[in-house]
Structure formats: C-alpha cells, structure tokens
Amino acid sequence: MKLLLLTEKASAAKNFATALGGLKGSFNHDSYQIVHAHGHLLQFKEPHQMVAQDKAAKYSDWYDLNNYPWNLLDFTWEKEVIPGMEPALANIKNAAQKCDAIVIATDDDPSGEGDLLGWEIINAIKWTKRVFRIRFADETPTNIKKALLQKVDVTNQYQQGEFLEATGRERFDFASMQLSRIALIIARQAGFQPKSLRLGRLKSTIVNQVYQQETARQNYVKKSYYEVRFRDANQNIFKQGQKAKFTTEADAKLELSKFHKAQIIIDTKVTKHQAPPDLLDLSHLAILVGKKGYASKEVLTTYQKMYEAGFLSYPRTEDTKITQEQFDQLLPLAKQIARVTHVDPKLLAHTTLRKKFLANNATHGANRPGLNVPRSLAEIEEKFGKCGRIIYEAVAKSFLAILAEDYLYDQEQAHLADYPKFTCTINLPRELNYKLIFNEHDLDDTNAQEVLPFGSSAQPFIYEGHNPKPKSPTHRFIIDFLKKDKIGTGATQEQTLANISTGKSALIKNTKEKYSLTFPGLVQSILCDQTYIASPKVTEQLQDTMKMVKQGKFDYRNVPFLINQIVKHDLAIEQKNATNLSKNPKLAKLQTAKKTTFTPKPKVTGTWRGKETAINQTWGKHTFNERELKHLFAGKSIAFILNKRKITGKLAKQTYQGHQFVGFKADFD
Incomplete structure (x- = not known):
C-alpha cells in the first residue's frame, strides 16, 4: 500500500523524513511519501457567503442588532482556501493521486485541532479512499516509527470523536463572532470607539476576571484591627486562636499592659516529608x-x-x-x-x-x-x-x-509558659534535597521568608492587622483562577493570554507580571458584566459539552446552537450595561477617540456575480448614484470626482480586520 503521510508543518515533515530515511521510501512493507501543510489551509467563508442568496444581505449587515442571533440552520458551513495557501493544497492533492491511503500525521492536540486540520484538507481535495490516523508523543524517530506501526483506520470521519469535537468547537467559536459584533455596535452607539472587541469562551472569562479584581481593589476600604501577639528574637509570632480583636489601638494598649515577657515551651517536634512538585505545565x-x-x-x-x-x-x-x-x-x-x-x-x-x-x-x-x-x-x-x-x-x-529525594523538615509546635493559649508552629528545613534543584516557591507572587528556630522567650507587642486587600490580577493569579475552575489546558490558557495581551487591539496588558485592562478591554468588561460568555461556570459547562461530543454523547451539529442561547441573554445585558460606560471615570481617561454617536454607513443591495450582495452606499464623502450602482453590480468600473481628483474603481472582495466584505475598491488602493 502506498501511503501519503500528511504532517502539519514543514518542520514536522523534516523530522518524519529523518526518522524514515527520506521524504519518500518504504516502511513496514508499505511505500510512503511525506507532504506537509502550513497549519490550517482552509477557513470558513464569511457568513453571507454560507447562506442562500435571498439571505445574503441580512448576514452582510453587521450593524443591525435585529439581525441577531443568527439562525444557524441557514449556514452551509462551507470552507475556502486561505489566501496564499492554494499552492500547498495543490501539492498535497497532486501527491495524493498516486496513493492508496492518506495518513493524518498532524499534531495530536487535546482539542482535536490536528484531526480537524487534516480532515479539512482531505475533504477539500475530495479524497474518497482510506484514511488512517497516527498519534505520537513527540517527533523522535522512535515514536514516529512506533506511531506508524499503530495507525488506526478512521476512514469514516463522522465516527472519529476527536474530529467531531473539534468541528463542534470550531463552529461554536465562529458563531460566537456575533457577540464581538454586538458588543462593538453597542459600545459605539454609546459613544465609545474601540477598534474591535473580542469576546469568546476563554478570552471573556480572563478579561472579566481582571476587571473584577481591578474593581475590587479600587473599591477596597482598609479596616484596621489590633491584637496582642508575642514575638521571639527570630521573628516567630505567637498568637491566640479565637481571641477577640480590638477596633482601636488604645484598647489594645490597655490589653497589652496585662502581659509580660514569657518563656517558650516546645511541645512537639516531628520530621516530615514533602515530595517534589508536579511537573511544570x-x-x-x-x-x-x-x-x-x-x-x-x-x-x-x-x-x-x-x-x-x-x-x-x-x-x-x-x-x-x-x-x-x-x-x-x-x-x-x-x-x-x-x-x-x-x-x-x-x-x-x-x-x-x-x-x-x-x-x-x-x-x-x-x-x-x-x-x-x-x-x-x-x-x-x-x-x-x-x-x-x-x-x-x-x-x-x-x-x-522528581529524581531527587523528598524535602525533609522538622515541624515544631510551641506555646508560652505563662500564656498557654498563645501558640506557634514552624517548619525548619532539615534536608533540602529536591529543593536544591527546583523550588516551587519561585512560582509564588510573594517571596517566602526564612524560618529560624524558636528563641528562649517572646515579648508581647500590639499587632495591627486589616481586612485583606483583593489580590492583584497577576499572571499566577489568573492561572490559578483558571485551574480552579478547570477552564482550558495550560497551553490554551497561555495561548489565550498571549492572544489578548498583544497587538493594537489587546484587551489586557502585562506589566511586570501584573495584568491590567486596556481601553477596549475595559469597554468590553463593563458591557459584559454578568453575561454568560464572561462566566467561568458557563465556560466550563461549554467545555464539558464539547468533551461529550468526543465521547459520542452529544451531537456535534448541535454545539453551535448553544451560542444563540448566550447571544439572546447577553445582548439584553449589554444594552443595559451600556449606560455604565459613561459613568466609569477610568474609561473616560482611557478614551482616545472623541465621543460621537455611531451611525452605520447606509447599505444598498444588488446582484453581483450572481449573488445578492449588500455594499456601502458611500465611499469616503461620495454617495453612489443609481447609474454608478448599476455599473458596479454589473462588474464594471466607474469614475467620479472627489476632492478635485478623479477616482476610478469597481467592486471587489476585500478584507478588513480579518473579515471579508464586498465593496468599492479604488484603482490606487
């Protein structure tokens, strides 16, 4: 059998060639040829291109809130080749013509993304023969060969859980662009002009958590309390268990007068073990x-x-x-x-x-x-x-x-001779062992204090405490929050943080490992307060549903419809929250664009290249007349004068901020 090994990228193809002895050859009685993609080669068409002609105008109009939520039954979920990827797809198709089976050798992502990537290529070249899937722990020669010996027939893609899970997730995420558009419309109608907003399962949860922590810290009111404690020469602190605290320092001083220096009595000393920490994700x-x-x-x-x-x-x-x-x-x-x-x-x-x-x-x-x-x-x-x-x-x-011995420490418990209710427990290092290699405390936001043995006595003093200030939304804080709610893997968490904290449209920024909201991030946070898409519980439930698809317990075709329940709920919440935008003093300072009332450009609909198409009726300060529109929809060039300059051009497919649209394109563009 002649196999076509489809890898995800050029580097993977190179590693496969190294393992097998070349880009072409034989292995285990089969001949093979190695080809590679460049990540995803295909993408969904724009919404108006995936619906019937009589509905195209509706899905071309981003700015009418009455168009949401979309009726996802209208969608064909068709894909197109990403511009520039045509040669790569053609190369794979040509190579496949001489083969008996394709082996999907893409990355084995936890989300099934590698399976989706492979299948969308196989479907695009209209392959009808056998398909195998291999999964490898890494791209070492040993594991590549082992994977090929254990290839699994997955010719029926609709019985492959990983592909179905990834397909359901991909459609859900595509349909969730409704939320980003809705939020952008509402923000602009309220007079705020972010260039873009990015709502999504993990994105919105992270941004909302940064917002909640920033808000809690801004609203924090320090409330002090006072109590008597004891301290020895090595800064070990003795305190009472449930002793009432004083609200004034004067009352605490009065209480302090009842105490004197006291001898320390060690009650127990036990040697304890601590195993090395989990491997880093x-x-x-x-x-x-x-x-x-x-x-x-x-x-x-x-x-x-x-x-x-x-x-x-x-x-x-x-x-x-x-x-x-x-x-x-x-x-x-x-x-x-x-x-x-x-x-x-x-x-x-x-x-x-x-x-x-x-x-x-x-x-x-x-x-x-x-x-x-x-x-x-x-x-x-x-x-x-x-x-x-x-x-x-x-x-x-x-x-x-994990190859070192356990960390050993002596745990000592002590009390004060004259005041037995005052106690202290300390952990004294005995054998550092694994901590000499890797100390998990390096991950903490605060530095661990060195612990020294008990002294012989302790002196009373007044301790001033206060209600804890909410924690800063540090890198560690956000990751711990996501781990606690089981949202995403370590890789997806970090990928999302990278995505929303870089570029001109960043929602958050990282300064010395602390996150804060940018202007669009704060706009999005205020609008999305109490929405489903920003809720960690809802996000967790969505993830669980997608895992059920992989297990065959939920139909992947129904996953996208879950977004419409969210859209219906969140649209009303965001419209209500819009009044809070102008009330936020920080947002007013961050507002970089002049507050203006947002007025969407008027649209006009006609038939272009056999499809009903909606375009902007204006270009710059020029409004197309009936004759010009007739020529444009007929695919002809037009000419007009604008600012004493002759402009020529015609309709063309264009892309703005990742979205495709049809509009007038001047010849000099």
Missing part, C-alpha cells in the same frame, strides 16, 4: 519565564521551536503525568541533563518513578526535556536566545527534581 512555565521579562507569546513561540528541534517534549499537552515508558526513555539522560543545567548529579538518587507522577496512559506526557540533550545552556541560548535558555533550564530542573 506550559502556563506555570510561562509564569516562571515571565518573571524574567518574557511575554507569553515569546514563551510559546520559543518553546515550539525547541520542541521541533527535539530539545523539549510536545508543548500543547494536557497531561500532568508521564508513563513508565516515557520516564524510562529520559532516565538514562538525566545525569547528562543535570550537567548541562549545573545540577549536582549526586542529588538524583530517586531513580524510580513515584506514583504521584505515574500515568498508565498519557498521549504526550507532561512537559519535560526532549531526548535531544544540548551540549550546554550556551548552545540553547545561541539557537533560541535567552528566553530559550531560561525555558530549558526551568523544564529540565522541574523534571530532575
């Missing part, structure tokens, strides 16, 4: 690297390059553990990795895989070093920059830590 890795000044986008891009070069494992994994086989592959390289990262090999004394890290089945396994070990960190820095060096060192030490 991509989001927590980005927190560590972010503290060195590198943004999420750079971390993701650099990690991907290092994976393709074999220095790191697959990045977009949702696994948090590794299999025994994955551990056994890496163990012989541990001392070599230790020398590269300046870790004492003598610390790697625990050479069996703890149950804590063992997975009986893991597609990719947790993030860890690759089987290609660099000669030095300098080599990594030369190839991938300082960001790459920091990434490799962090991932390598995270893995090496």
Whole structure:
C-alpha cells in the first residue's frame, strides 16, 4: 500500500523524513511519501457567503442588532482556501493521486485541532479512499516509527470523536463572532470607539476576571484591627486562636499592659516529608519565564521551536503525568541533563518513578526535556536566545527534581509558659534535597521568608492587622483562577493570554507580571458584566459539552446552537450595561477617540456575480448614484470626482480586520 503521510508543518515533515530515511521510501512493507501543510489551509467563508442568496444581505449587515442571533440552520458551513495557501493544497492533492491511503500525521492536540486540520484538507481535495490516523508523543524517530506501526483506520470521519469535537468547537467559536459584533455596535452607539472587541469562551472569562479584581481593589476600604501577639528574637509570632480583636489601638494598649515577657515551651517536634512538585505545565512555565521579562507569546513561540528541534517534549499537552515508558526513555539522560543545567548529579538518587507522577496512559506526557540533550545552556541560548535558555533550564530542573529525594523538615509546635493559649508552629528545613534543584516557591507572587528556630522567650507587642486587600490580577493569579475552575489546558490558557495581551487591539496588558485592562478591554468588561460568555461556570459547562461530543454523547451539529442561547441573554445585558460606560471615570481617561454617536454607513443591495450582495452606499464623502450602482453590480468600473481628483474603481472582495466584505475598491488602493 502506498501511503501519503500528511504532517502539519514543514518542520514536522523534516523530522518524519529523518526518522524514515527520506521524504519518500518504504516502511513496514508499505511505500510512503511525506507532504506537509502550513497549519490550517482552509477557513470558513464569511457568513453571507454560507447562506442562500435571498439571505445574503441580512448576514452582510453587521450593524443591525435585529439581525441577531443568527439562525444557524441557514449556514452551509462551507470552507475556502486561505489566501496564499492554494499552492500547498495543490501539492498535497497532486501527491495524493498516486496513493492508496492518506495518513493524518498532524499534531495530536487535546482539542482535536490536528484531526480537524487534516480532515479539512482531505475533504477539500475530495479524497474518497482510506484514511488512517497516527498519534505520537513527540517527533523522535522512535515514536514516529512506533506511531506508524499503530495507525488506526478512521476512514469514516463522522465516527472519529476527536474530529467531531473539534468541528463542534470550531463552529461554536465562529458563531460566537456575533457577540464581538454586538458588543462593538453597542459600545459605539454609546459613544465609545474601540477598534474591535473580542469576546469568546476563554478570552471573556480572563478579561472579566481582571476587571473584577481591578474593581475590587479600587473599591477596597482598609479596616484596621489590633491584637496582642508575642514575638521571639527570630521573628516567630505567637498568637491566640479565637481571641477577640480590638477596633482601636488604645484598647489594645490597655490589653497589652496585662502581659509580660514569657518563656517558650516546645511541645512537639516531628520530621516530615514533602515530595517534589508536579511537573511544570506550559502556563506555570510561562509564569516562571515571565518573571524574567518574557511575554507569553515569546514563551510559546520559543518553546515550539525547541520542541521541533527535539530539545523539549510536545508543548500543547494536557497531561500532568508521564508513563513508565516515557520516564524510562529520559532516565538514562538525566545525569547528562543535570550537567548541562549545573545540577549536582549526586542529588538524583530517586531513580524510580513515584506514583504521584505515574500515568498508565498519557498521549504526550507532561512537559519535560526532549531526548535531544544540548551540549550546554550556551548552545540553547545561541539557537533560541535567552528566553530559550531560561525555558530549558526551568523544564529540565522541574523534571530532575522528581529524581531527587523528598524535602525533609522538622515541624515544631510551641506555646508560652505563662500564656498557654498563645501558640506557634514552624517548619525548619532539615534536608533540602529536591529543593536544591527546583523550588516551587519561585512560582509564588510573594517571596517566602526564612524560618529560624524558636528563641528562649517572646515579648508581647500590639499587632495591627486589616481586612485583606483583593489580590492583584497577576499572571499566577489568573492561572490559578483558571485551574480552579478547570477552564482550558495550560497551553490554551497561555495561548489565550498571549492572544489578548498583544497587538493594537489587546484587551489586557502585562506589566511586570501584573495584568491590567486596556481601553477596549475595559469597554468590553463593563458591557459584559454578568453575561454568560464572561462566566467561568458557563465556560466550563461549554467545555464539558464539547468533551461529550468526543465521547459520542452529544451531537456535534448541535454545539453551535448553544451560542444563540448566550447571544439572546447577553445582548439584553449589554444594552443595559451600556449606560455604565459613561459613568466609569477610568474609561473616560482611557478614551482616545472623541465621543460621537455611531451611525452605520447606509447599505444598498444588488446582484453581483450572481449573488445578492449588500455594499456601502458611500465611499469616503461620495454617495453612489443609481447609474454608478448599476455599473458596479454589473462588474464594471466607474469614475467620479472627489476632492478635485478623479477616482476610478469597481467592486471587489476585500478584507478588513480579518473579515471579508464586498465593496468599492479604488484603482490606487
């Protein structure tokens, strides 16, 4: 059988060729040829291009709120080739003509994205023969060959859960553009002019959480209280359990007069063990690297390059553990990795895989070093920059830590001789072991204080406390929030943070690992307060529904309809929230455009290239007359004078901010 191995990108094709001995050849009695895509080669057509002609005008008009929610039964869900990707698709189609089967060898993403990417290409070239799927933990020769020996027949794509899950998610996300358009219309009608807003399952949840924390911090009112505590010479604090606090310092001073210096009595001393922490996932890795000044986008891009070069494992994994086989592959390289990262090999004394890290089945396994070990960190820095060096060192030490012995500490509990209700518990390091390699406290937003042994006595003092101020929306805070609500994998969390914190239309910005809202981010947050799309619970429920599709418990065709329940609810909420835009003092300061009433351009409908098409009736300050419109819809060029200048042009498909439309295109454009 002659197989066409379809990989996701050129780098993957190169790794497959290295593993199999060339771009063409034979393996396990089959001949093969390797081809590659460039990520997605196809995309959905614009909404008005996926409906009947008599409905095209409605779906071309973004600015009429009466057009929402869309009737998704109108959609054909047709795709088109992304501009510039035609040669890549043609190359795959030509190569396939001589083959008996196509093997989808794209990335094995947790969301099924790799399956979708492969199937949309197969469908586009109208392939009708057999299709196989292979899944590999990484692109090492061993795992590529192993995957090919275990290829699975998936010729019926509608019985493949990963493809159906990804298809349902893709359609849902496409239909969710309604929410972005609705929010933009309402914002502009209220006199605010963000260039774009981006609402979505994970995006809106993150932006809303930043907004909630910023609002809580702005509304915070400090309320002090006072109480008597004791402190020894090493700053160990003794306090009472449920002792009433004083609201005034004067009352506390009166209470203080009842106490004197007291002897410390140690009650218990127990040695305890603490196993190494979980292996880093991509989001927590980005927190560590972010503290060195590198943004999420750079971390993701650099990690991907290092994976393709074999220095790191697959990045977009949702696994948090590794299999025994994955551990056994890496163990012989541990001392070599230790020398590269300046870790004492003598610390790697625990050479069996703890149950804590063992997975009986893991597609990719947790993030860890690759089987290609660099000669030095300098080599990594030369190839991938300082960001790459920091990434490799962090991932390598995270893995090496699981080969070290447990951290040992002595936990001591004590009380005051004259005041037994005043107690204190401290943990004193005994053997650092894995912490000499990787200390999980480096991920924290605050620095851990050194703990010293108890002194012989403690002095009373007045402690001033206060109600805790809401935490800043730091990188760590956002990731912990998403983890708690089980929203997204480490990779999708970080990818979304990168997406909404970069570019001219960024919704949030990252300053020293703290997130804050930009102008469009604050507009979106105010409008989306109490909406479904910004609710972590709703987002979690949507994710669960999509997982049910993969398991065959929910029809993928029904997933997009869930968005319309959200649209109906959220549209009314956003219209109500619009009155709060002008009341927000911070938003007024961030407003960069003059407050004006938004008036959408008038539309006119006609038949262009056999389809009913709506276009703007004006171009600049020129309004097309009936004769000009007749010529335009007939595909002819027109000419008119504007600002003492002759303008010529005709209708053409164009793209603005990622959206396609038909409109007048001047010859000089």
